[in-house]
Amino acid sequence: MTVVAEVQSRPTTIAAPRGALRTLLHHPVGLAGLIMLGLTFFVAVFAPLLAPYDPYDTPPVHIEDIYQPPSPEHPLGTDDGGKDVLSELIYGSRVSLIVGFTAAAIAIVIGGAIGIVAGYKAGRTGSALMRFTDFFLVIPDLALQIVLVAILGPSLVTIIIVIGILGWTTTARLVRSQALTVRERKFVARAHAIGASDWHMIRRHIIPLVMPLMLANAVLVISLAILSESTLAFIGLGDPTVISWGKMLNFAFDRGAVSAGAWWAFFPPGLAIVWVVLATTLLGTALEDVLNPRLKRHHLEAGRDDVVRSVEPPPAVMIPTANAPLLSIRGLSVEFESSDGPLRAVDDVSFDLARGETIGLVGESGSGKTTAMLGLLRLLPPGGRIVAGQALFDGEDLLSLPPDELRAFRWTRLSMVFQGAMNALNPVQTVGGQVTEAIRLHDHRISKDEANRRTADLLDRVGIGARRANEYPHTYSGGMRQRAMIALALACRPDVIVADEPTTALDVMIQAQIMELLGGLSRDLGMSTIIVTHDLGIVAQVCDRVVVMYGGRVAEDAPASRLFAEPRHPYTQALLEAFPDVAHPERELHAIGGTPPRLDAMPPGCPFAPRCAHAFDRCDTAKPPLYPISDGWAASCYLLDPAHPAPASPATHD
Amino acid sequence: MSGRTRFLARRVGWALVTVWVVITFNFVLFRVLPGDPARSGARDPRLNPETQAALTERFGLDKPLFFNFGSGAPFDSQYFIYIGALMQGDLGTSYARPDDPVAEQLGDALVNTLWLVLPSQFLSILFGIILGLVAAWRRGKATDIGSLAFSLFMWSLPTFFLAIILLFIGARYFDLPIGGKGTIGAAFETPVEAAVDLFRHLLLPTLTLTLVLLGEYMLIMRSSVLDVFSEDYVLTAKAKGLSTYRIIRGHALKNAMLPMVTLIALNLAFTVSGAIQVESVYSWPGLGHLTVQAVSDRDYPVLQGAFLLLALAVVFANLVADIVYGYLDPRVTEA
Secondary structure (H helix, E strand, O other): HHHHHHHOOOOOOOOOOOHHHHHHOOOHHHHHHHHHHHHHHHHHHHHHHHOOOOOOOOOOOOHHHHOOOOOOOOOOOEEOOOOOHHHHHHHHHHHHHHHHHHHHHHHHHHHHHHHHHHHHHHHHHHHHHHHHHHHHHHHOOOHHHHHHHHHHHHOOOHHHHHHHOOOOHHHHHHHHHHHHHHHOOOOHHHHHOOOOHHHHHHHHHHHHHHHHHHHHHHHHHHHHHHHHHHHHHHHHHOOOOOHHHHHHHHHHHHOOHHOOOOOOHHHHHHHHHHHHHHHHHHHHHHHHHOOOOOOOOOOOOOOOOOEEOOOOOOOOOOOOOOOOEEEEEEEEEEEEEOOOOOOOEEEEEEEEEEEOOOOEEEEEOOOOHHHHHHHHHOOOOOOOEEEEEEEEEEOEHHOOOOOHHHHHHHHHOOOOOOOOOHHHHOHHHOOHHHHHHHHHHHHHOEEEEHHHHHHHHHHHHHHOOHHOOOOOHHOOOOHHHHHHHHHHHOOOOOOEEEOOOOOOOOOOHHHHHHHHHHHHHHHEEEEEEEEEEHHHHHOOOOOHEEEEEEOOOOEEEEEEEHHHHHHOOOOHHHHHHOOOOOOOOOOOOOOOOOOOOOHHHHOOOOOOHHHHOOOOHHHHHHOOOEEEEEOEEEOOOHHHHHHOOOOOOOOOOO | OHHHHHHHHHHHHHHHHHHHHHHHHHHHHHHOOOHHHHHHHHHOOOHHHHHHHHHHHHOOOOOOOOOOOOOOOOOOOEEEEHHHHHOOOOOOEOOOOOOHHHHHHHHHHHHHHHEEEEEEEEHHHHHHHHHHHHHHHHHOOOOHHHHHHHHHHHHHOOHHHHHHHHHHHHHHHHHHOOOOOOOOOOOOOOHHHHHHHHHHHHHHHHHHHHHHHHHHHHHHHHHHHHHHHHHHHHHHHHOOOOOHHEEEHHHHHHHHHEEEEHHHHHOHHHHHHHHHHHHHOOOOOHHHHHHHHHHHOOOOHHHHHHHHHHHHHHHHHHHHHHHHHHHOOOHHHOO
C-alpha cells in the first residue's frame, strides 16, 4: 500500500448512480454542463417559436440580401443565400442533438455489449473481440466516415449509422476493463459456483456495476458524435435537405464569407458547436470526477511547507558528547489536513537513539509509527505536516534544516528501508543504477568506476551478488528486492537506518534471513537502527530497546529485556498477552477487546482508556505524560503517577 | 531470443496482420458495399470507352469477387488481381485526372502531409510534455487550472473552425496567404525567398494542427505525471536526497512517458482527422485535401488509395510507438 493511499484512502467508485447524480448537482463544472445542455435542448424543441424566420422557406433572393451585417431585422446578419443566420442557428441545434444522441446510443450499445462480453468471457472469445477492437482503433475514423458516407450517400440516417457503428471502440475498452475487475470479485465467483447462468450474471451483477462509468463515457461519445457530424457537413457530406451548423460553416467558407469579411456567417455556427460540445465535455469530466475521484495530492507538490510549528522551539544547545544520544526526538507532533479540520496522527512523541543501538518501534497499524519516522526525514505524505517538536541529530534540529542542507543530510546520515520494496524501487532503472545514483549524488569526487565497484560490493554484501546489478527490479524475487532496498539504504554509509516493516509480505523463512542480515550489518558497521514493526517476534530477536506506540503517542519506552519481563503500561501488557511465547506454549492468548481509535475520533484523555481494564476517571479527561520508572524506562499511564496513586483496581475486572 | 526481440517480433507480426486486414477491408469497402463504386466508376462518363474497357480488363471487374471456382483458376478473381496490382504499386487510374496515376498523386500528397504533420506532432508533443509536467507539479494552482481549461476548450473546438478563425485573423491582420503550398506564378530569385514563401504558407496550418494536438497531449501527460508523482519510488528518490528537478528528470519523466507513448500511438488516428480538416481549410495539397477532393469529384480510385495510405500510415506509426515503448520499458518481456 502506498503511503499516500494509507492516509487518504477513499472509495474509488460510487455504486449507486442516484447518489452520483446528487453529487453532480453540487459539482460546479457538472452543473454548468447540465445547464448549457438544457438550454440547447430548450432551443431545439421550441425552434419554431424562437426563430424570427423560417429558414426552410425559400423566397426569391435579391443580391442586396446576401451577407448583410447584423441589424435589428437580422440580429446575426444574413448568409450567402440571404437567409437569417439566427434562425438557421436555432434550427441547426436540432440536427446536432439528434445526430449526437442517436449515434452515441448506437455506439454505446455496440461498445457496451462487446466490452461486457470481452471482459466476462476473458478467454478466447475475449481476446478475439479485443483484437477486433484494436483493429478499429488504428483505422483513422474521420477518413473511414468520409469513405462510407461518400459511398452510401449523405442522408441523416446514413450519417447517424456511420458515426454510431464507428464510435464504439473507446466504450468497448473501458467497459471491458471494468467488467474484468467485476469478474474478479468474490460475490461473482460465488454466484457462479451456485450455478447462475451467464445472462443472469451479466444482467444482475455486471451491468449494474459497469453502468456508472458507461454513463460518463456516453457523455463523451455524444460530444464526439456531434463533432463528427459537423466535420462531415463542413467537408460537404451533410444531409442536403437539413440545416446544420456544419453545413452553415461549409457554405460560408466555400462561398467567400472569409474573404468578404462576413464574420457573422461563420462565427455563430462555429461557436454554437463549441457551446454544445463544451457542455457535454464539462458534464462528462464532472461525471468522471464524481465516479472515480483521483488522489488530489502527490509527493512533489510545489511550494509545500511540511514544518509549521506554532511555537518555535528554542535553538538546540546540546553539545555533542560521547554519551549523548545520536538522535533525540522531542515532542514531535504531526497533523493531517482533512475536511473536518486537522487530524493529529502523531502526538507529542519523544525518545532517544544511542549510537549503535537498535530500537523497535512497535504498534498496531494507525498508531502513528510510520508517520513519525516519515516526519523525521521530512517525507510526510501530502497534506501532512509537523506542528510541534524537535528532532535533534547530533545536536542539530532536522526540522529547521534549509532545503539544500536537508537534501545533503538525507541518506548520508539517515536512510530508510521502505515498506514494500517492489513499489519503492524504480521499475525502469537497474537495481545497481539506483544504488550508484545515491553514491554519486552525495560524493561528487567519486569516479563512476569507483561508484560501480562500491555498488557491486554492497550487492555482494547483502547476498544479491554483483552480477545482478544490471537487472531491473521486476526480475528480482520479493526477498531479493528487500535485500536490494537494504543495499540502497547502505549506499552512503549512514549513521542511522530506519527500516519500515522490512519483512511484511515476505514468507517466514525469508523474514528471518532479512532480519539476520539487517541485524548483522548494523552490528558490523556500527549503525543505529530503528525497526518499525508490529511483529514482537522481530523485536525480541534483534532490538536493544522498544518504544511502544498507541494512538499516535508513546505508551512505553523500555529496554527490551525489561519490557518482555515486566511490561508496565496496560497496553503493552495486553499486547504481550496477545502474542504467542515459544518458551511458554501452555500460556493462554488474549486478544485485546475493541479497536484502536480512529484519527477523527480520538478520545480526549488517554487513547487506550476505552479499551483499558484499569482505566479510571482521570484517564478520560487528560492525556498522561511519560512517567519515569527507572533509568531508560518510562510509560505514559496514570497508574504510574507517583503524586496521585490510582484508586484500587475496579472490582469489575475479571 | 531475448525477451525484447520476442516482443518486437510479435509486434511486427501483428502489424503485418493488420496491414493485410486493412487491405482486405479497403477492397471490401469499395467493391462490396451498395453503390458499387468500382464498377459504376468504370462506366464513368469522364473516361473514354477504350479506357473503360482497359479498366474492366485490368481489375477483372467482370470476374467474381473473391474466388473464381468456375473457371478452374480459383485465384483469378477481383480480390487477387487487386492484391497483385497493389504489390506492383498500381493503385489504378484516377477518373478525374486519368493521366496522373493514383500512386503518383498519393506519393506527392503524402510528402506534403508529412511537411505539415511532422512539425506539428513534434511541437505539440514537446510542449504537451512540458505543460503537462508543469500542470501536474503545480496541481490545483493557477497554471494547472488554466491549462486544464485550455485543454477542455481545445477539445470542444472543431479543428476546421479553429482553422477558419486563424485563417481569418492571419489573412486579415498579418497578411498571410490564405492557402496552398506556394504563391502561384511567383518566380523566386533565391532559394531563401522560396523557403520563406513555403514557411509563410506552412505557418497557419502548422499552428492550427499543433494547437489541436497540444491540448490532448497536455492532458495525457498531466494525468500520467500525477500517477507517477504518487508512486513510492518517487518517495524513495526524495529520501535519497535528490532535488525535485533530478527526481523529475531521472525518475518521473521516463516512467510518465510510458503511458504517453501508448496514447500518442492511439491518438494517431486523431492526428489524421485533424490533418484532413486543416488541409481542406488551407487547401494544403496533402492526403486529407486529396481525400476531400476525391469525394466531391466522385473519384473512387483516388479515395480508395488515400484511405489505404492513411490507414497504413497509422499502422506503421503504431509500430514505431511499440518499438519506442519496448526500448523505454524493461518489463515488456512479461507483456
